[in-house]
Amino acid sequence: MTLAAQPSDRTPATPSAILPERGAGDRVSALLWRHPNLLLAALLILPLGWLVVVYLGSLSALLLQSFYSIDEFSGQIRREFTLSTYAELFRPANLDIIIRTVAMSAAVTLGAVVIAFPIAYFAARYARGHWKALFYLGVMLPLWSSYLVKVYAWKLILAREGIITWATDGIGASAVLNGILALPVIGGTSLSTSYIGTWLVFLYVWLPYMILPMQASLERVPQSMLEASADLGASRWQTMRTVIFPLALPGIIAGSIFTFSLTMGDYIIPQIVGSSRRFIGQAVYQLQGTAGNIPLAAAFAVVPIVIMLIYLTIARRKGAFDAL
Amino acid sequence: MPAAVEFQNVSRHFGSVRAVDGVDLSIAEGTFFAMLGPSGSGKTTCLRLISGFEQPTGGMIRIFGQDCSDVPPNRRNVNTVFQDYALFPHMNVRDNVAYGLMVKGVDKRTRHDRAEELLALVKLEGYGGRKPGELSGGQRQRVALARALINEPRVLLLDEPLGALDLKLREAMQDELKALQQRLGITFVFVTHDQGEALSMADQVAVFSEGRIAQIGTPAEIYEKPRTRFVADFVGSSNVLSAEMAASFGAPPRPVSLRPESVRIVDDGARIRGQVIALRYLGAGTRVVVAAPGGEISVFLPKGSSVPEQGREVGLAWDDQAMHVMEQG
Numbered sequence: 037m038t039l040a041a042q043p044s045d046r047t048p049a050t051p052s053a054i055l056p057e058r059g060a061g062d063r064v065s066a067l068l069w070r071h072p073n074l075l076l077a078a079l080l081i082l083p084l085g086w087l088v089v090v091y092l093g094s095l096s097a098l099l100l101q102s103f104y105s106i107d108e109f110s111g112q113i114r115r116e117f118t119l120s121t122y123a124e125l126f127r128p129a130n131l132d133i134i135i136r137t138v139a140m141s142a143a144v145t146l147g148a149v150v151i152a153f154p155i156a157y158f159a160a161r162y163a164r165g166h167w168k169a170l171f172y173l174g175v176m177l178p179l180w181s182s183y184l185v186k187v188y189a190w191k192l193i194l195a196r197e198g199i200i201t202w203a204t205d206g207i208g209a210s211a212v213l214n215g216i217l218a219l220p221v222i223g224g225t226s227l228s229t230s231y232i233g234t235w236l237v238f239l240y241v242w243l244p245y246m247i248l249p250m251q252a253s254l255e256r257v258p259q260s261m262l263e264a265s266a267d268l269g270a271s272r273w274q275t276m277r278t279v280i281f282p283l284a285l286p287g288i289i290a291g292s293i294f295t296f297s298l299t300m301g302d303y304i305i306p307q308i309v310g311s312s313r314r315f316i317g318q319a320v321y322q323l324q325g326t327a328g329n330i331p332l333a334a335a336f337a338v339v340p341i342v343i344m345l346i347y348l349t350i351a352r353r354k355g356a357f358d359a360l
Numbered sequence: 361m362p363a364a365v366e367f368q369n370v371s372r373h374f375g376s377v378r379a380v381d382g383v384d385l386s387i388a389e390g391t392f393f394a395m396l397g398p399s400g401s402g403k404t405t406c407l408r409l410i411s412g413f414e415q416p417t418g419g420m421i422r423i424f425g426q427d428c429s430d431v432p433p434n435r436r437n438v439n440t441v442f443q444d445y446a447l448f449p450h451m452n453v454r455d456n457v458a459y460g461l462m463v464k465g466v467d468k469r470t471r472h473d474r475a476e477e478l479l480a481l482v483k484l485e486g487y488g489g490r491k492p493g494e495l496s497g498g499q500r501q502r503v504a505l506a507r508a509l510i511n512e513p514r515v516l517l518l519d520e521p522l523g524a525l526d527l528k529l530r531e532a533m534q535d536e537l538k539a540l541q542q543r544l545g546i547t548f549v550f551v552t553h554d555q556g557e558a559l560s561m562a563d564q565v566a567v568f569s570e571g572r573i574a575q576i577g578t579p580a581e582i583y584e585k586p587r588t589r590f591v592a593d594f595v596g597s598s599n600v601l602s603a604e605m606a607a608s609f610g611a612p613p614r615p616v617s618l619r620p621e622s623v624r625i626v627d628d629g630a631r632i633r634g635q636v637i638a639l640r641y642l643g644a645g646t647r648v649v650v651a652a653p654g655g656e657i658s659v660f661l662p663k664g665s666s667v668p669e670q671g672r673e674v675g676l677a678w679d680d681q682a683m684h685v686m687e688q689g
Contacts, residue, residue, distance in 0.1 A: 263413050264446035266433040268460035269511060278463070282450045355450075 102334035113330060121331045125339070130319070134339055137316040140231070140306075141299040144238040145292045148246040151239070152291065156247050157280075160254035171251075175244045183241065187308050190237045194228035194309060201226070224311055234310035238299050245294035253287025254280070285356045289348075296347065300340040316340065362425030364389040364515050364547040365410055370419035372405050379405040381571035382419070387564070389424075389514075392541050392548045394558035397568030398594065403551045406568070407517050410549065411440050424514060438515040439508040443523060445500045447492035453479070453503050454488030460511040478506035481540075498529045505540075515547045522557065534561055555595045559583060567591050584619075587687045592617035597658070599623070601683070605654045611683045620647065620660035622682035625668060630675025632657070636668050650676060 068075045159171040204213040217223045224230030265275040303317030323333035365387040372380040380402040387393045395403040408414040412433035461471035482502035522530045559579040567574045575587045586592035599618040607613040634652030645662040
C-alpha cells in the first residue's frame with residue numbers, strides 16, 4: 037500500500053499488471069503454455085520415432101523371419117508362413133541349448149540376488165557421505181573397463197595355472213577345489229573350462245545391474261516401517277521376510293530382468309570361459325553367420341523374449357509389483 | 361504398584377547434542393500422559409527410548425518396574441502409533457492390523473477375526489480388504505491405531521498422531537482417542553507440539569525444553585501455575601511480567617505470569633496504562649496487544665466486549681490472584 041502511494045522515479049505512476057515480453061524465448065514459452073501438448077509432442081517425437089522405427093521395426097522383422105524356413109537343398113530362404121522353424125527348436129540338440137541357457141540365466145540371477153542384497157542393503161540403509169560415494173564408485177568401476185578385457189582377465193584367473201589354483205594350493209585347500217571340479221555336469225578339468233567358471237564370470241559382469249535397482253528400491257523403504265515391524269513384535273528375520281523383501285521385490289525383479297536377459301543374450305562369455313557347449317547367443321551367432329539359417333536364428337532369438345514375458349507375467353501374478 | 365513407565369536420570373546424547381538430558385519422570389498406569397514441547401525439545405526421543413528405538417546413554421528406564429535398558433523393541437510390551445502411520449503398503453488393511461499376531465504365529469482365522477474386531481473398534485468395519493493407499497489420512501490413522509492395539513500393549517505410544525490431519529478431523533480424533541483410552545484403561549503416552557491438544561486430552565503433561573523437563577503436572581497446573589517463563593510462554597502464550605513490574609503491582613519481586621484472559625480493559629482503577637499497538641481477531645474473541653511501560657501486555661477480549669481502536673490509550677486491570685509467581689525467569 038505504501039509502495040503504491042509513493043511512486044518512485046523508475047516506474048510510471050501505475051505499474052502494469054503484465055510484464056513486457058523479453059523476445060523470442062518468451063513467445064515460445066507462451067505458445068507452449070497455451071498448448072501443453074505441443075511441448076509433449078516436441079519432447080517425444082524423436083525418442084518415439086526411434087522406438088517405433090528402429091526398435092519395434094527390427095523386432096517385428098525378426099519375428100517375421102522366424103516364421104520363414106530354409107530350403108534344405110538350396111539353402112535359400114522360403115518366404116512362406118510356417119511353424120516348422122519353431123518345431124526345429126524342439127530337436128534334442130536345440131532344446132539342450134535352450135535349457136542350458138535358461139538354467140545358466142536362472143543360476144546367475146539367483147547368485148546375483150544373494151550377493152547383491154547385503155551390498156545394496158548396506159548402501160541403502162547405512163552408507164552416508166563418503167561411504168555412499170565409495171559404494172557407487174565400487175559398483176560402477178568395473179563397468180568402466182572393457183567387457184572383453186574383464187572376461188579374458190577372468191579366464192586367466194580361473195585357468196588351471198591361474199591364481200585360484202595357486203592360492204588353494206598355497207592354503208592347502210586344493211582338495212576342496214578338486215572336489216568342486218569333480219562335481220558332475222557343473223565341474224570340469226579346470227574352473228575356466230567348467231560351467232562354474234562361466235557362472236562366476238556372468239555373475240561378476242552383470243552384478244552391478246542387480247545391485248543398483250535393488251539399492252534404489254531398498255532406499256525407498258522408510259525407516260519407520262522397519263520400526264513399526266519391530267514394534268509389533270517381529271524379529272529381524274521376520275521383518276526381512278515380511279516387510280523388507282516384499283518392498284524391495286520390484287527392484288529385485290528389475291535387477292533380475294537385467295541379469296536374466298543379459299545372460300540369455302550373451303555369446304562371448306560362454307565362448308571364452310566354460311565347457312565349449314553352446315548357449316542361445318552362440319547358436320544365433322553361428323546360424324545367422326556361417327550357417328546362413330536366418331529363420332532358425334530368429335526363432336532362437338524369440339526364445340528369450342518369450343521366456344522374459346512368461347517370467348514377468350508370473351511375477352505380476354505373484355504380486356511382485358504390488359509395492360510399486 | 362510400579363509406575364507404567366519410569367525414567368531415572370535418563371540421557372540420550374548424539375555426539376555433542378544432548379537430545380535428552382537427565383530426565384526423571386514417572387507415568388502412573390492408566391493415565392493419558394502428554395509430552396509437550398517444541399521440535400527438538402527431546403519429547404520424541406523420550407518416546408523412542410520407551411519403545412526401544414533409541415537406547416539411553418545414561419540412566420535407567422523401567423516399564424512396569426522392569427529394567428528395559430537391554431530389551432529390544434520387539435520384546436517390549438508397548439506399541440507405537442507412528443507419526444507417518446508406517447502402514448505396510450503391500451498388505452491390505454486387515455493384514456496390517458493383524459501383523460502383530462501374524463509374527464507371533466497366531467493362525468490366520470483367529471488373527472483375521474481379531475483384526476476385524478479392532479477395525480470395528482476404530483469404526484472401520486468393511487475396510488479390511490483395502491490397501492492403505494486407498495484410504496484417507498484419517499482412516500490411515502485409525503488403521504495405525506488398530507494395528508498398535510492388537511497386541512494388547514500395556515502402554516500405547518503415540519508420536520504426533522494427529523499432526524497430519526486437518527483441524528476438524530483433529531478435534532474429532534482428540535475426543536475419540538480420549539474416549540478410547542478411558543474405555544481400554546491402558547496407559548497412553550502422547551507426543552505433541554500442540555499445547556491445546558495436550559491440555560484438552562491429557563491427565564498429566566510434561567513440558568519439554570532443550571532435552572529436559574521444564575514442568576510436569578496436570579493441565580490445570582501447567583496452565584495456571586507455570587514454573588518457568590518457557591512454560592508460561594509455550595503453554596497458552598502468557599504475559600510474563602518482570603520482577604520489578606511484579607513488585608510495583610504488589611507481588612513478590614519475582615517474574616510473574618499473567619494470562620491474557622485475566623486482564624481487563626478499564627477506564628477507572630487501571631493498574632497500568634498503555635497504547636494499543638496490535639489487534640488480532642481470533643473468532644472467539646480478540647487479542648489486543650498493549651505497549652505498557654516495562655513491556656507489552658496481551659489482553660484477550662471475549663466476543664461481545666467492546667474492542668478499542670488501534671493507537672488508543674487504554675487502562676489495564678487484573679485481580680491479584682491472576683498473577684502467578686514463577687520459580688524462575
